[in-house]
Amino acid sequence: xxxxxxxILTISDxxxxxxxxxxxxxxxxxxxxxxxxEIGKILKGKILKREIIPDNEIDIMRTLQEWADNLEVNVILxxxxxxxxxxxxxxxxxxxxxxxxxxGISLRMLTTSLTITPLAMLSRAVCxxxxxxxxxxxxxxxxxxxxxxxxxxxxxxHAVDLILDNKSxxxxxxxxxxxxxxxxxxxxxxxxxxxxxxxxxxxxxxxxRESPYPxxxxxxxxxxxxxxxxxxxxxFVDLWKCRGRILADDxxxxxxxxPFRASIKDGYAVxxxxxxxxxxVYGGLEAGHMPGKMKLRxxxxxxxxxxxxIPDEAxxxxxxxxxxxxxxxxxxxxxxxxxxxxxxxxxxDIRPIGSDIKEGKLxxxxxxxxxxxxxxxxxxxxxxxxxxxxxxxxxxxSTGNELQQAGEEPKPGHIYDSNKxxxxxxxxxxxxxxxxxxxxxxxxxxxxxxxxxxxxxxxVLITTGSVSMGDRDMLKPILKQIFNATIHFGRxxxxxxxxxxxxxxxxxxxxxxxxCLPGNPVSATVTAHLFxxxxxxxxxxxxxxxxxxxxxLTCSYKLDPRPEYARAILEWSSDAAIPLAHxxxxxxxxxxxxxxxxxxxxxxxxxxxxxxxxxxxxxxxAMLIGAYL
Ligand code: AMP
Ligand code: MG
Numbered sequence: 001x002x003x004x005x006x007x008i009l010t011i012s013d014x015x016x017x018x019x020x021x022x023x024x025x026x027x028x029x030x031x032x033x034x035x036x037x038e039i040g041k042i043l044k045g046k047i048l049k050r051e052i053i054p055d056n057e058i059d060i061m062r063t064l065q066e067w068a069d070n071l072e073v074n075v076i077l078x079x080x081x082x083x084x085x086x087x088x089x090x091x092x093x094x095x096x097x098x099x100x101x102x103x104g105i106s107l108r109m110l111t112t113s114l115t116i117t118p119l120a121m122l123s124r125a126v127c128x129x130x131x132x133x134x135x136x137x138x139x140x141x142x143x144x145x146x147x148x149x150x151x152x153x154x155x156x157x158h159a160v161d162l163i164l165d166n167k168s169x170x171x172x173x174x175x176x177x178x179x180x181x182x183x184x185x186x187x188x189x190x191x192x193x194x195x196x197x198x199x200x201x202x203x204x205x206x207x208x209r210e211s212p213y214p215x216x217x218x219x220x221x222x223x224x225x226x227x228x229x230x231x232x233x234x235x236f237v238d239l240w241k242c243r244g245r246i247l248a249d250d251x252x253x254x255x256x257x258x259p260f261r262a263s264i265k266d267g268y269a270v271x272x273x274x275x276x277x278x279x280x281v282y283g284g285l286e287a288g289h290m291p292g293k294m295k296l297r298x299x300x301x302x303x304x305x306x307x308x309x310i311p312d313e314a315x316x317x318x319x320x321x322x323x324x325x326x327x328x329x330x331x332x333x334x335x336x337x338x339x340x341x342x343x344x345x346x347x348x349d350i351r352p353i354g355s356d357i358k359e360g361k362l363x364x365x366x367x368x369x370x371x372x373x374x375x376x377x378x379x380x381x382x383x384x385x386x387x388x389x390x391x392x393x394x395x396x397x398s399t400g401n402e403l404q405q406a407g408e409e410p411k412p413g414h415i416y417d418s419n420k421x422x423x424x425x426x427x428x429x430x431x432x433x434x435x436x437x438x439x440x441x442x443x444x445x446x447x448x449x450x451x452x453x454x455x456x457x458x459x460v461l462i463t464t465g466s467v468s469m470g471d472r473d474m475l476k477p478i479l480k481q482i483f484n485a486t487i488h489f490g491r492x493x494x495x496x497x498x499x500x501x502x503x504x505x506x507x508x509x510x511x512x513x514x515x516c517l518p519g520n521p522v523s524a525t526v527t528a529h530l531f532x533x534x535x536x537x538x539x540x541x542x543x544x545x546x547x548x549x550x551x552x553l554t555c556s557y558k559l560d561p562r563p564e565y566a567r568a569i570l571e572w573s574s575d576a577a578i579p580l581a582h583x584x585x586x587x588x589x590x591x592x593x594x595x596x597x598x599x600x601x602x603x604x605x606x607x608x609x610x611x612x613x614x615x616x617x618x619x620x621x622a623m624l625i626g627a628y629l
Contacts (some may be wrong), residue, residue: 004160006032007049007073009063011081011090012140016054024079025052027142031149032077039146042153048073055081056408058439060093062401065443068097068133074160076133077149080140082125090137091126096440096449098128098135102159105136105152112151113144120144130445134159211469211499213476213490218530218563224488224502225534228513230541233390239378242370244431245388246542251364254382256354260290260309264349268301268323269314272344278326281335285309301338310350317349318342357381367543369431389541392513394434395458396423397450399465399475400519401442418592419464419524423517426528427462429626432536437461442472448482455483455505455512460539462532465519467499475516479503485514493606495564496520496589497527502535513539521592526565526601529625551581551600551622557614559607567598570622581622599626 010016010025031037032045049067053059060081067073081090095101105127113120125137125148134156138145234248263269270279279301285291287307296302296313304310304317318340327337357363363377364370370378370386378386403417404410417439427434435458440450447466454461466475467490479485485505492500500523501516515535517527537544551570566587570579581602584594600622604614614620 003044003046004075004157005048005073006043006045007067007071007076008032008047008051009049009060009067009076009078010052011055011060011078012052013054013087015052015080019052022052023142024138024140024145025050027145028077028079028138028149031146039150039153043156045075055087055089056405057089057093058404058441060090061097061441061443061446064094064097064130064135065441065446068130068135072132074133074163075156076135077138078136079138079145082123082137082139084122084124088124091124094126094128094135094137096446096453097443098126098130098449099445100129102127102129102134105155105159108152108155109138109148113139113147116147129163132163134163211491213487213501215491215493215498216489217493221489221492221502221531222534225531225538228535228538230389230539234387235390236385236387239375239384239386242378242386242388243372243375245370245386245391246540247364247366247368247370247374248387248389248541250362250366251378251381251383251386253357253359253361253363256359257357257380258307258351258353258355261312261314261353262351263304263306263308263310263317264351265317265319266306267304267317267319267321267349268338268340269296269304269310270301270316270318270340270344271296271298271313272316272346272348274298274340274344276340276343278337278339280337285311301340303335314350315346316344318344319349367541369542369544391432392459392536392539393457394427394432394460394462394536395437395454396420396427396434397437397454397461397463398439398519399442399447399463400439401472403439403441405439418521419517419519422521422525422592423462423464423528423532426525427532427536430533430536432540434458434462442466442474444474444478447474447478451478451483451514455507458512459510460513460515460536462528463514463516464524467501467516467518469499473499476501479505479514479516485512493562494530495560495562496523496587497530497565498562500527500531502531518589520589522567522587522589522594525592525595526567529601529623530565547624548603548621549600549624550578550619551602552576552578553602553614553616553618553620554580554582556616557583557602557604559604559612559614561607563606564604565601565623566604567594568600568602568622569597570600570624578619579622581620600624 008025008028010022015022029047031039032043033047034040048071051063053063064076067076078090081088106125109125110120123139127136138148280299282300282302284303285308287305290309291311294311296311302311322342324339324341325335326339329336363381364374398417398420402414404414406416420436424434424436437454440446466473476487476490480487483505485503487503490501492498497518499518503514505512515532517524567584568581569584570581572579584598587594603621603623
């Protein structure tokens with residue numbers, strides 16, 4: 001190879017703000033092109049691209065993708081972002097867009113750097129190949145850049161030759177996938193069985209124009225989701241931490257409640273058969289004290305507080321309001337004699353032992369969701385640790401080239417990602433914590449690598465976007481072909497959310513679940529309620545069912561051919577048997593404000609020849625949505 005083309009990419013928040021600070025990028029330009037330098041002599045480099053970008057994973061992925069795919073530079077050298085600080089994400093971004101790793105190059109850099117400084121241990125550089133481009137992460141300091149590049153320079157021309165040759169060989173061994181919704185191929189990947197498969201997402205003209213997945217009903221969806229269950233794994237959690245969790249086992253009372261005969265009133269413990277009239281006051285018993293040797297005899301009474309134990313001989317408690325003071329002790333402060341004004345009845349105002357809860361009695365059934373009151377019952381019965389179901393681990397991933405993180409400088413043609421925060425918070429409202437898996441751009445490698453990474457960490461991956469009919473909607477073919485996942489459904493007869501997809505896949509003996517929701521924010525939110533929450537309930541052993549009520553429409557609805565879930569605010573009033581359903585406005589699926597304040601999804605039936613409209617005053621079913629239903 002006579003000349004090698006290079007892209008030099010500096011990745012640093014600081015340098016992106018002040019380009020003059022980019023010493024490493026400058027150093028690399030010199031090293032690669034200076035034919036008087038040892039490294040330059042070997043590399044014979046020509047710079048095709050040079051850029052400085054901040055430590056932003058998506059920007060890094062996009063730049064690497066663009067330089068490799070469109071410019072086809074031979075080598076991209078990145079500098080910066082390989083360390084341990086929170087913003088250092090160069091290796092993560094690189095890993096997601098490469099086809100193959102080239103660990104030998106990173107190893108060579110590492111071993112060389114370690115002979116100079118032990119701190120080289122902290123470098124996480126990744127090297128690999130995307131298409132015809134070799135991508136090498138270098139550290140951020142000019143000195144380290146020189147050391148690392150000089151350690152690997154000798155191999156770069158050879159590596160470039162191999163990559164260019166290899167590409168043509170690899171192209172001949174592509175395996176054609178026959179049963180896929182897309183044909184032809186544009187790049188090869190290793191699937192679960194470690195064989196090469198290819199995905200062709202670039203044959204746009206010949207792509208299918210209708211989804212190959214059968215349209216299934218919501219009833220079938222329910223049957224499919226209900227066929228999954230809690231794995232049976234459980235764990236003990238501290239009483240104070242079990243809120244929102246699901247009991248893995250039945251819970252029995254460890255003690256009687258009350259554990260002693262207790263007074264229900266502030267008053268006097270008496271022998272009921274003494275009837276009303278005078279009593280000498282034997283003394284007082286406060287809550288938290290036991291009667292000890294105190295014995296109650298006829299004609300006497302003992303002053304007691306609510307919740308105090310009463311002497312064994314007492315057969316009734318008379319409330320203080322039904323008594324009168326007759327005589328005080330000489331100090332003038334203590335009672336000596338009182339009068340009982342109302343005839344006491346046997347057992348009056350005494351809680352017998354175990355009258356609230358009997359020791360050994362079943363107090364909470366397995367699969368109960370633990371809320372505030374359940375925690376109180378557990379505490380009252382002496383439980384400090386609770387056996388609960390192990391919750392599935394969940395990841396939430398947004399997909400789309402157009403997405404930006406909130407807070408970033410707005411870019412042309414982009415929108416802020418609203419799905420991820422909505423979904424993560426919605427799941428949390430139902431008691432499910434999830435991990436932010438970031439944004440995957442619409443690139444096969446990024447999607448595949450992101451999913452590969454995700455399944456190492458989570459049981460359930462919930463994605464939004466990339467399941468419709470667009471030429472960049474690649475999730476279904478990727479799941480099917482690369483992961484050999486079983487797609488249980490890929491099209492549902494409902495609105496909004498028709499392309500919602502559910503797939504499972506066995507990974508190291510564990511089932512992984514993929515719930516791929518459409519990208520439109522309303523569709524994502526509605527399908528999260530209708531598909532994600534029920535699936536998570538199943539996997540957590542939570543037997544709760546959705547609450548469906550009847551509601552009266554306050555406006556008319558033109559029915560869609562598909563059953564529709566319209567967002568509404570139900571209003572209950574004391575003078576109407578059924579709540580009024582107020583529409584949240586325009587129901588277009590991009591308009592997230594139509595979900596604002598909604599506490600129900602109206603279950604509008606699909607239009608048919610007899611009925612194409614629901615009128616104001618009509619009654620429909622409505623599924624309640626919101627926290628902790
Ligand atoms: P898709 O399902 O990927 O075809 O996307 C459908 C629509 O939803 C497009 O207008 C996207 O820009 C939008 N969209 C996709 N993902 C998101 C997201 N995470 N946040 C906000 N809008 C999104
Ligand atoms: Mg998309």
